Amino acid sequence: MIDTYVRQLKSNDAGRRREAIIALGKSNDPAALPPLAEVYKNDPEPALRDLALKAGRYLRQHTQQEPPVAQEIAAAAPSSASSRLKEELASYEAEDASGSSSIPLQRRRVVPQEDIDRSKSYVDEALSHNMNGDNARALKALRKALELNPDIKDDGFFVSVAGAVTGDTGQAAINFILDQKQAKEFVKESKRQQKSVQTAMHLETAEKSRWSGVTLELAMFVLINVLGTLIMFFVFTESISSLSADSDMISGRQASELRSMVATFSLVTGLIVGLISAVGSAVNLFLQGVAIHFVATTLFGGKGTIRFMLDKLFGLYNKRLPLLYALIIASVWVTFGAGSPIFSALIGFVTSLIGLQILFKASSLTSQAYNFSTGSGCLTNILAFGFLGLISMVIGYLLTNVFLGSFLSSMGNLPLS
Structure with missing residues (x-):
């Protein structure tokens, strides 16, 4: 009767060996004791x-027998009551009969020390996420800890963290973590709540921006552009004057023409040019901010204020413009004053890189201002530029038609000779 189970003890499948051990234990056949002793000595699975x-x-x-092999088994640990042993075997048998449990990770197994350590690190990670308000990631970390080491469910620290994350206590918290359906719903709800909190905090920060701050940044933008243009204007005129005095580089006629051109330059002229350039740049950047706000809130559902966007946008340019003007002025001096086009080209290359960096930084600022991804920020800026370009084309088309119509009308009113 027991021969089949004895052969089954040699199976490579730990589950089948487990079934055979339970069956032999309940067989009431003393001949089953030697095979069980052999399993106790040599089976690779400590649990078996x-x-x-x-x-x-x-x-x-x-069986009330004491063969040597039985004594050998009994010597390994103190004996206990028959009823207790029967209950233990019954619990093993019930576990096998139950098949797949509704809660995973319940099967006993020997856990390597490496997995024990990793599971503890996941519990620490879960606590960190919980303290940061990210219970979705905290729950995932706890599930990973249980997958690596199911016995960690008996650890007091794990139970404490599980309770903090789920809001339940004891076994209820563990069951909640292991229930895949509940865990998914919890993660979704946690992410929704976290996003809601982040949006509220973001809007609170955005609301702190005031038009007075935007006005100050705009004034700084205009001032930097005026001063930059004036200095560039001065360096350009001085470089041209030096070039016109160098008879080895240009002819007398060219020098005379350059001196005549420089004579028309003045501080007032430079100031007017700088002011017009600065105001034009400020208006252009302001409209760019308005277009970004429109695209971000309308097409991408961004949450933010136009004040916050303009404040950040003008602030970005105010930090980068002095360096850009310094490079441009150096390029002008190197080209016309020192006569070194190679260095001028190098400076121009560096200037272009800084310009690209400003564009990428503007995309990042857009994502921060409206609480969405950097990719969405980049796409928002591209669409905003396209939107402004389209408006410029429409305005240009309308103005062209108006002036052309007026011109043709005036030509039609001229008397024919």
């Missing part, structure tokens, strides 16, 4: 060796 020990005790007590 422990099960064989308990099965041997149960069988020995029910």
